[in-house]
Amino acid sequence: MSSADAAPVPEGAKCKLAVIRGMRVGKTYGINPGQTFLGRTGEEPVDVNMDEQERPGQVFAANRHACIYFENHSLAIEDLGTSFGTFVNRVKLPPNQRHPLKADDIIQIGSVQLKVQVKAKQRTGVQK
Numbered sequence: 001m002s003s004a005d006a007a008p009v010p011e012g013a014k015c016k017l018a019v020i021r022g023m024r025v026g027k028t029y030g031i032n033p034g035q036t037f038l039g040r041t042g043e044e045p046v047d048v049n050m051d052e053q054e055r056p057g058q059v060f061a062a063n064r065h066a067c068i069y070f071e072n073h074s075l076a077i078e079d080l081g082t083s084f085g086t087f088v089n090r091v092k093l094p095p096n097q098r099h100p101l102k103a104d105d106i107i108q109i110g111s112v113q114l115k116v117q118v119k120a121k122q123r124t125g126v127q128k
Contacts, residue, residue, distance in 0.1 A: 007102035008073045012121035015070060020106070021113035022053035028117070031070050038109065039065035053112045060084040060110025068101065075101035075116065084110060 009015060015031035029048045030036075038048040042063035050061035066086045069076045076098040079086035086093050087108040093099050101107075103118040 007100075009070070009075060009118055010120045011073070014119045014121075015075060016117050016119075017048060017068075017107065017114040018117050019053060019112070020115050021111065023055060024052055027052075029114075031068055031075070031116075033070050036068040036070065037064050037066075038068070038107075038114075039063050048114070050109060050112060054110055058111060061112075065109055066107070069098060075118075077101050077107060 017029045017031060019025050019027045032047060036048065037044075037046045038050065038061070039046040040051050040059075040061050040063050041049055044064050046064060050065065054061060062080070062082045062084075064080050065082050066080055067078050069078070077086065077088060077093070078098045079093045079095045081095040085095070088099055088101065088105055090106075090108070101116050103116055105116045107114045107116065
């Protein structure tokens with residue numbers, strides 16, 4: 001991943017994923033510093049549970065389907081070698097390679113779409 005492709009995340013910003021297509025449109029999931037796993041409940045825990053977003057009979061997400069990395073003021077996503085793949089802005093990601101993410105990118109797993117949101121920390125107080 002080239003750092004030139006990644007938009008820096010402002011210091012103290014909160015990052016999250018908002019469901020724009022799925023069973024619970026409008027639900028948000030926090031993106032943790034370090035790693036945030038997207039997938040289905042199973043042997044290994046996940047942070048973004050696709051069980052509650054995919055329709056029964058239309059299951060595409062693997063247990064640990066993808067991982068979002070929030071490190072060094074940047075975001076990246078990696079498809080963890082899944083059968084159906086992970087898409088960002090309608091482009092299928094190569095498996096097991098990190099891809100930069102920025103605000104307003106759309107992540108798609110199966111029919112579920114998640115929008116990356118970055119909220120900068122509000123400044124308070126009088127500037128000196």
